[in-house]
Amino acid sequence: MSTKLTASERLEIIRNKNRPTVTDYIPKIFEHFMEMHGDRLYGDDEAIVGGVAWLDGIPVTVIGQVKGHNLAENKKSNFAMPHPEGYRKALRLMKQAEKFHRPVICFIDTPGAFCGVGAEERGQGEAIARNLAELMNLKTPVVSIVLGEGGSGGALALGVCDELAMLQNAVYSVISPRGFASILWKDASREKEAADIMKITAEDLIDLGVADTIIPEPAGGAHNNPDLAAANISKYLRTTILKYIEKPIDNLLENRYHKFRKIGEFTE
């Protein structure tokens, strides 16, 4: 890895419209991906893609938020902002994976859960909360990778895992830097300044105990060589999944609980 970029410089990179998304990566990393649709309760949310595939001879469940490369694609996937039915589809596929003892691989790439009337009517808060609690006890390995931006609870709903990896230029934050500036300083235009103090880069999050691994990107960002970026992710997943499928489930769940349990800074 070359000289470290600031958070605001990384924002530029991840906003490049050619940055590979989950739908670009899936065929490069997995074999025979078969998409599964619907939450069996309300509908099918195209902001989240999910299905089953092979990873180096191991059956896995793959779930991710779908960004587009242009307006038409983004409209279709609602700019990767899921509704409750998206999170409930994800949960259904996670439970399916648990039943068939397949590891779950989540790709996080969202500005956040969608804020709208329908989302509130159908319980956006409940959908996210349910995923957090269920993932914490899902009896199969879960590995999450932040591809571009991880925004708030809408990202965390796919991020309660045994190991969290971040692409080198990805960011993960409690609220978008724009929202942070707007709420705390009443000035949304101070977005870059906010990004640089919020501690949202891969290195920052390793220091805070939130992220575990950084997956290197090609020079200048993943868009410069999507195949190489995919190969790096693939290499990471192959070793990591193998490591976790060998662990006894009780041990795995206890470690997962403590991974989050220990985060916090306080005095008594």
Place this chain on the structure above:
Amino acid sequence: MIQDLFQKVRNRAIPLSPAALDVKPDIPENLLYKCPRCQTVIFMEDFALNNKVCDKCGYHARLSVPERLNITVDEGSFVEYDAAMQSGNPIQFDDYTDKLRRLKKVTGLNEAIVTGECTIRGQRCVIGIMDSRFMMASMGSVVGEKITRAFECAAEKKLPVVLFTASGGARMQEGMVSLMQMAKTAGAVALHSKKGLLYITVLTDPTTGGVTASFASLGDVIIAEPKVLVGFAGRRVIEGTIRQRLPDDFQSAEFLMEHGFVDMIEDRSHMRKTLSRLLRLHSQGKEAAQ
């Protein structure tokens, strides 16, 4: 011309000096209460006697921790957990430590939640009460840790948990550390739940954001106080997205009931009775319900 006539009338009005405009009726502070929902003005004394419920529209106003304890737990039964716990400044956010210090002084609290053990009409439980006066009861390290410990302790002692929620969401000043408290608390709820123990959520005004999206939505039984605000996204954020005004009852307790996200809406005056009956009914079948 007719317009000149009106002009003359207008000119006749005595212009008020800025000082004159500032004169307010001579009413002592805290004598009157204006309901934020229906705008009705009532005497503070009547409002207080009515447990801070607007008798016109039924809005259940916000209570401080001491007020809530006072009307909820059996006298002398409350023993506080982790009273001295105070937040650090995990992302070294400017002014955060000072802000915490000021709020401690103003509210007399160390943080936005108080947890402990008590009895409610003789039913023993672990209780947590959030106080919106403390940084809008946003969830940072301390709120997350105290809730987690409360559930872990209750799991250990085989006790039910009753949480009165109120929150503006995640505490942004703590960055990603605050977001992780959502996973941590949801995990603690699940750990308690796996032991077959009861968790009752009481949604109070306002419960929003990351708290709605974690422990507040995970109760076995979810009760809401009437007319309170409960939701995930902020109202103004949604209005900005859809570019129109939302109906007044959007994200109210009644809205949640209509859409299937709460079990019951209960008046404050009945809360003790309802909680104690639920606690008794779930006390492992040892005693019959009343």
